[in-house]
Amino acid sequence: MSETRQDIGIGELARRAGCLPETVRYYEHVGLLHETSRTEGGQRRYGEEAVRRLTFIRHARDFGFSVEAVRELLAMSDRPDMCCDEVDTIAKHHLEEVESRLQRLSALRDELQRMIGQCAGGKVESCRIIEVLSDHQLCDSDTAHGGAHDLGEPPAAAARRT
Amino acid sequence: MSETRQDIGIGELARRAGCLPETVRYYEHVGLLHETSRTEGGQRRYGEEAVRRLTFIRHARDFGFSVEAVRELLAMSDRPDMCCDEVDTIAKHHLEEVESRLQRLSALRDELQRMIGQCAGGKVESCRIIEVLSDHQLCDSDTAHGGAHDLGEPPAAAARRT
DNA sequence: ATAATCCCTCTAGCAACTACAGGTTCAAGT
DNA sequence: ACTTGAACCTGTAGTTGCTAGAGGGATTAT
Numbered sequence: 001m002s003e004t005r006q007d008i009g010i011g012e013l014a015r016r017a018g019c020l021p022e023t024v025r026y027y028e029h030v031g032l033l034h035e036t037s038r039t040e041g042g043q044r045r046y047g048e049e050a051v052r053r054l055t056f057i058r059h060a061r062d063f064g065f066s067v068e069a070v071r072e073l074l075a076m077s078d079r080p081d082m083c084c085d086e087v088d089t090i091a092k093h094h095l096e097e098v099e100s101r102l103q104r105l106s107a108l109r110d111e112l113q114r115m116i117g118q119c120a121g122g123k124v125e126s127c128r129i130i131e132v133l134s135d136h137q138l139c140d141s142d143t144a145h146g147g148a149h150d151l152g153e154p155p156a157a158a159a160r161r162t
Numbered sequence: 163m164s165e166t167r168q169d170i171g172i173g174e175l176a177r178r179a180g181c182l183p184e185t186v187r188y189y190e191h192v193g194l195l196h197e198t199s200r201t202e203g204g205q206r207r208y209g210e211e212a213v214r215r216l217t218f219i220r221h222a223r224d225f226g227f228s229v230e231a232v233r234e235l236l237a238m239s240d241r242p243d244m245c246c247d248e249v250d251t252i253a254k255h256h257l258e259e260v261e262s263r264l265q266r267l268s269a270l271r272d273e274l275q276r277m278i279g280q281c282a283g284g285k286v287e288s289c290r291i292i293e294v295l296s297d298h299q300l301c302d303s304d305t306a307h308g309g310a311h312d313l314g315e316p317p318a319a320a321a322r323r324t
Numbered sequence: 325a326t327a328a329t330c331c332c333t334c335t336a337g338c339a340a341c342t343a344c345a346g347g348t349t350c351a352a353g354t
Numbered sequence: 355a356c357t358t359g360a361a362c363c364t365g366t367a368g369t370t371g372c373t374a375g376a377g378g379g380a381t382t383a384t
């Protein structure tokens with residue numbers, strides 16, 4: 001590897017990867033990004049390699065890989081001569097999780113649609129939605145959403161969209 | 163309403179609704195459950211009404227409603243003579259969220275499947291998975307997973323399964 | 325020289341709980 | 355009556371993956 005100039009500030013780096021400087025510092029803090037060189041005044045300076053690494057991280061996170069999984073993927077991409085079985089394993093494991101979440105989500109959607117379809121729009125007293133929520137027996141399937149509380153949106157996600 | 167006996171301990175209540183005592187105290191803390199009577203020694207005692215209320219909460223959470231949404235649903239179920247339009251609105255809004263999440267998740271699944279299918283199983287150097295993660299250009303669709311990081315599993319979910 | 329940005333560290337906050345620590349109370353058995 | 359053991363209490367810290375703010379210092383452009 002040749003020496004590259006380290007002349008990118010944290011703000012520029014973040015902008016190039018589509019995140020905030022705070023996020024960069026966070027990744028450094030949790031060890032996804034190495035500590036980098038500093039100016040005399042103590043400000044971080046990065047090179048192109050950091051841009052690539054951060055882009056990889058953001059991209060993997062966009063794919064829904066956990067930070068832990070990203071850590072492993074990074075470790076592997078740092079050793080290009082290794083066998084990529086493990087990469088494959090992580091991706092497949094992630095795919096399985098995504099698929100199981102898809103199943104539970106679509107069962108949940110069906111149940112919600114049923115609930116809403118049955119609500120006649122009268123008083124709360126006779127509301128099917130409240131009824132179904134009050135009495136599990138009224139559900140179509142018992143297995144359909146046993147773990148649906150796993151499907152909540154992480155708080156940061158909403159904020160990121162604003 | 164007739165006076166009912168308050169002779170259920172927090173552990174029994176939690177067990178009946180399928181959660182932990184800590185969760186019950188948490189719901190009290192955030193105001194989903196009213197404060198209840200106590201023994202002389204200061205321990206909480208509940209009646210059947212609390213069992214129903216907690217069951218409703220757990221059930222709504224299972225459906226993926228946020229705690230805030232549950233709070234609103236509870237407020238409405240407490241007023242049975244009200245019009246249930248608002249219940250309907252909350253449920254429909256939730257359904258929309260579920261559907262959009264479904265779409266993004268299935269786009270993500272397709273992309274993961276494509277990635278995995280293309281990995282020939284050699285060295286990391288030539289691994290398609292790493293390549294795709296490194297270079298967004300290699301993705302099929304750019305719109306497919308722009309918000310896929312919304313799909314991570316809340317931390318508590320994993321713990322709850324252990 | 326000075327103003328406008330940028331950047332620094334540290335801490336707290338979000339959701340929705342879970343998990344302790346260190347102490348108290350209850351119910352049952354002897 | 356006493357003792358044991360389980361259940362309970364409060365309060366705080368941890369989880370994930372960031373984001374936001376306070377209260378400063380550094381860099382850059384004019």
